[in-house]
Amino acid sequence: EAQVTQNPRYLITVTGKKLTVTCSQNMNHEYMSWYRQDPGLGLRQIYYSMNVEVTDKGDVPEGYKVSRKEKRNFPLILESPSPNQTSLYFCASRRSGPLTDTQYFGPGTRLTVL
Amino acid sequence: GNSVTQMEGPVTLSEEAFLTINCTYTATGYPSLFWYVQYPGEGLQLLLKATKADDKGSNKGFEATYRKETTSFHLEKGSVQVSDSAVYFCALTPSSGSRLTFGEGTQLTVNP
Numbered sequence: 422e423a424q425v426t427q428n429p430r431y432l433i434t435v436t437g438k439k440l441t442v443t444c445s446q447n448m449n450h451e452y453m454s455w456y457r458q459d460p461g462l463g464l465r466q467i468y469y470s471m472n473v474e475v476t477d478k479g480d481v482p483e484g485y486k487v488s489r490k491e492k493r494n495f496p497l498i499l500e501s502p503s504p505n506q507t508s509l510y511f512c513a514s515r516r517s518g519p520l521t522d523t524q525y526f527g528p529g530t531r532l533t534v535l
Numbered sequence: 536g537n538s539v540t541q542m543e544g545p546v547t548l549s550e551e552a553f554l555t556i557n558c559t560y561t562a563t564g565y566p567s568l569f570w571y572v573q574y575p576g577e578g579l580q581l582l583l584k585a586t587k588a589d590d591k592g593s594n595k596g597f598e599a600t601y602r603k604e605t606t607s608f609h610l611e612k613g614s615v616q617v618s619d620s621a622v623y624f625c626a627l628t629p630s631s632g633s634r635l636t637f638g639e640g641t642q643l644t645v646n647p
């Protein structure tokens with residue numbers, strides 16, 4: 422089954438404690454990205470990756486890091502989380518072909534930073 | 536820059552009612568337009584898309600027409616069901632580039 426998986430699904434942490442949210446896809450997609458979803462703001466892109474070792478900033482990259490060492494994985498790293506990073510996070514992937522190709526989204530990770 | 540504006544929600548309807556969720560956009564050139572749906576507790580799924588002016592996207596009884604002259608992509612369904620209760624997002628991808636820009640989302644609740 423084609424899917425994007427994220428872990429953990431729920432996380433409560435404290436300010437300053439480094440954390441990583443993992444994302445993995447089994448569709449051999451080149452393009453992967455991270456979004457955060459906040460009420461009234463829709464989804465905003467944090468970072469994206471066009472392929473292995475190729476990453477770039479999205480609209481709201483501050484306070485986040487990513488890496489793309491393998492094609493299937495695209496972890497999101499919060500080195501020093503702060504309360505304003507409390508949000509619902511989604512990972513997505515698609516082929517690197519036409520821009521109209523469907524993006525596949527993971528189930529989301531709900532993060533609370535106290 | 537690119538932007539997407541959706542009608543304010545939430546929207547509450549009775550089963551079998553007609554649905555319209557308005558979406559307008561700002562973008563240069565000829566973007567591709569999408570509607571995504573998010574069911575409770577799940578990630579987003581593509582509902583329909585249109586890639587050029589006057590195209591109509593359709594799926595599961597939902598339709599939306601790409602109107603270049605009014606920069607709109609309104610979502611419609613003739614008869615909603617309880618199972619259509621979800622959050623609906625309008626989005627665009629510019630003619631150059633790969634980034635999806637989303638609207639703020641519209642919560643739809645359909646009561647039996």
